[in-house]
Amino acid sequence: xxxxxxxxxxxxxxxxxxxxPKAFTEDEKKRLPKHxxxxxxxxxxxxxxxxxxxxFSIPADSPLKPxxxxxxxxxxxxxxxxxxxxxxxNKRFQDFLRIxxxxxxxxxxxxxxxxxxxxxxxxxxxxAPPSMNRKASYWISRSAPLPDHRLVILDSVQTFKIGRNMLxxxxxxxxxxxxxxxxxxxxxxxxxxxxxxx
Amino acid sequence: xxxxxxxxxxxxxxxxxxxxxxxxxxxFDELYRRYSRRLLHYFYxxxxxxxxxxxDFLQDICxxxxxxxxxxxxxxxxxxWVFTIASNMCKNxxxxxxxxxxxxxxxxxxxxICPVKTIEEAxxxxxxxxxxxxxxxxxxxxxxxxxxxxxxxxxxIKEIGQILGCAEGxxxxxxxxxxxxxxxxxxxxxxxxxx
Numbered sequence: 001x002x003x004x005x006x007x008x009x010x011x012x013x014x015x016x017x018x019x020x021p022k023a024f025t026e027d028e029k030k031r032l033p034k035h036x037x038x039x040x041x042x043x044x045x046x047x048x049x050x051x052x053x054x055x056f057s058i059p060a061d062s063p064l065k066p067x068x069x070x071x072x073x074x075x076x077x078x079x080x081x082x083x084x085x086x087x088x089x090n091k092r093f094q095d096f097l098r099i100x101x102x103x104x105x106x107x108x109x110x111x112x113x114x115x116x117x118x119x120x121x122x123x124x125x126x127x128a129p130p131s132m133n134r135k136a137s138y139w140i141s142r143s144a145p146l147p148d149h150r151l152v153i154l155d156s157v158q159t160f161k162i163g164r165n166m167l168x169x170x171x172x173x174x175x176x177x178x179x180x181x182x183x184x185x186x187x188x189x190x191x192x193x194x195x196x197x198x
Numbered sequence: 199x200x201x202x203x204x205x206x207x208x209x210x211x212x213x214x215x216x217x218x219x220x221x222x223x224x225x226f227d228e229l230y231r232r233y234s235r236r237l238l239h240y241f242y243x244x245x246x247x248x249x250x251x252x253x254d255f256l257q258d259i260c261x262x263x264x265x266x267x268x269x270x271x272x273x274x275x276x277x278x279w280v281f282t283i284a285s286n287m288c289k290n291x292x293x294x295x296x297x298x299x300x301x302x303x304x305x306x307x308x309x310x311i312c313p314v315k316t317i318e319e320a321x322x323x324x325x326x327x328x329x330x331x332x333x334x335x336x337x338x339x340x341x342x343x344x345x346x347x348x349x350x351x352x353x354x355i356k357e358i359g360q361i362l363g364c365a366e367g368x369x370x371x372x373x374x375x376x377x378x379x380x381x382x383x384x385x386x387x388x389x390x391x392x393x
Contacts, residue, residue, distance in 0.1 A: 017373055019354040048377060055327045056349040058239045066234040067253050074230070074260040075223060081264065082221045 008035060012042050016049050202228045211276035219267045226264065233277075234260075236351065237284055243346055244288040246335040255287055274360070281351065282361045285343050292339040326384065333383035337376060344372040 012035050015028060024032070036043045206214065206228040217225035237259060241252035262283060270279055334342060340362070347358045355373070359366045 014370070017348075017355065017370060017377075020352045022352065023354060048381060052330075052349045052377065052380070053352075055330050056243075056346065058235060058350065062235070062239070064235075064238060064242055064249065064252075066238050066256055070234070070253065070257045070260060071227070071230055073257060074226065074264060077261055078221065078223055078226060078264050085221075 009039055009042055012036075012039070013045055016042070016046050020053060021050075202231060212272055215267065215270050215276050216272065218264070219270070229263070229276075230260065233280060237280070240281070240284055240346055240350060241288070243331065243334065243350065244285075244339075244342060245291065247331070251291075255284075255291075259284055259287065275357075277351075278353075278357060278361050281347065281353075282363075285347075285362060288343065289339055329384045330380060333380050334376075336383075337379065341372050341376045341379075344369050345376045348373055 012032060015024075015032065021029075032046075036046055202224055206224055209217075209225075209228070211229065211232070214225040214229050218229065234256060238252055238256050241255040242249060245251045245255070259280070263280070270276065334345065337345070343362060344358055347353045347361060348355070353361065355366050355369045358369045362369070
């Protein structure tokens with residue numbers, strides 16, 4: 001019996017020491033007062049611990065307060081860290097550019113050269129008359145295989161809608177293009193171009 | 199008085215720390231509001247009532263918190279992490295100054311620690327607390343650390359073990375020893391502090 005009570009006592013002592021009464025579970029809150037009624041030594045320990053809890057808790061009106069400059073200094077430090085991290089990113093980017101850009105520039109230049117060459121070469125090889133604008137040249141380039149010589153007369157009033165060069169070429173005589181046929185015209189342009197074979 | 203946006207008061211310490219890792223100054227303000235007084239009292243008591251040093255330590259821990267914010271991985275409680283840093287700072291200070299931080303006004307003799315003249319004074323709560331604090335200052339760093347974490351910061355023994363990196367049994371024995379020691383030193387205050 002005495003052994004059992006000492007076991008309970010040691011458990012209760014552990015409990016008292018282990019955590020503050022605020023952290024007790026519901027079961028512990030019920031069991032501890034029951035035991036304290038019977039056991040004087042545990043009650044003494046409990047009173048000691050409660051006294052210490054009160055003595056070392058931080059009073060709300062404590063004169064000990066943090067210096068105001070601590071927060072300011074911390075803010076300044078936080079700002080400086082942010083600035084330095086931004087500067088590090090910038091520096092890394094600059095380093096990256098310094099090393100990599102010549103290579104990228106060379107590659108980009110080559111690609112641009114290739115594109116330019118392709119475009120120019122493509123234009124020259126097309127069978128468009130030199131005076132045609134881009135739109136007309138597009139129609140003509142689609143017209144392969146070319147049919148026999150057929151003439152297309154454009155309405156001289158509407159001609160300007162196709163392009164200035166055409167207008168210059170055909171203002172007086174109507175327009176005669178040996179290689180453009182009715183089939184080569186888009187349906188959307190039919191209202192602006194009247195075709196007629198001669 | 200620190201003014202922080204109301205929404206920050208709803209955030210947990212861990213969420214605030216996550217925001218601080220992204221450089222949010224308001225999160226720092228809220229953490230500062232929650233912990234500055236606690237840490238200052240902890241340092242003050244750990245450093246034997248040296249207020250200037252306690253303030254300097256508070257400044258240092260704030261800077262550490264900002265600088266090493268990314269080292270907090272969010273797994274454990276933030277408060278435990280902060281007090282681990284704080285206790286390590288105190289340990290280093292004790293190591294720098296030999297075993298103990300110098301105490302100016304404390305004599306190891308119980309009567310000198312608690313100069314009691316009258317019975318009225320003996321039962322006075324403030325002089326009892328004064329006596330307790332002075333007796334605490336005579337303890338070594340580890341015992342003081344355990345004691346303050348338990349009675350000032352209200353941590354459980356398990357949490358204290360995690361903060362200090364030692365076994366629960368060690369924490370218990372240190373705590374028990376300290377309570378006995380303090381009750382012996384302050385036996386004049388039997389009415390307030392039953393032994």
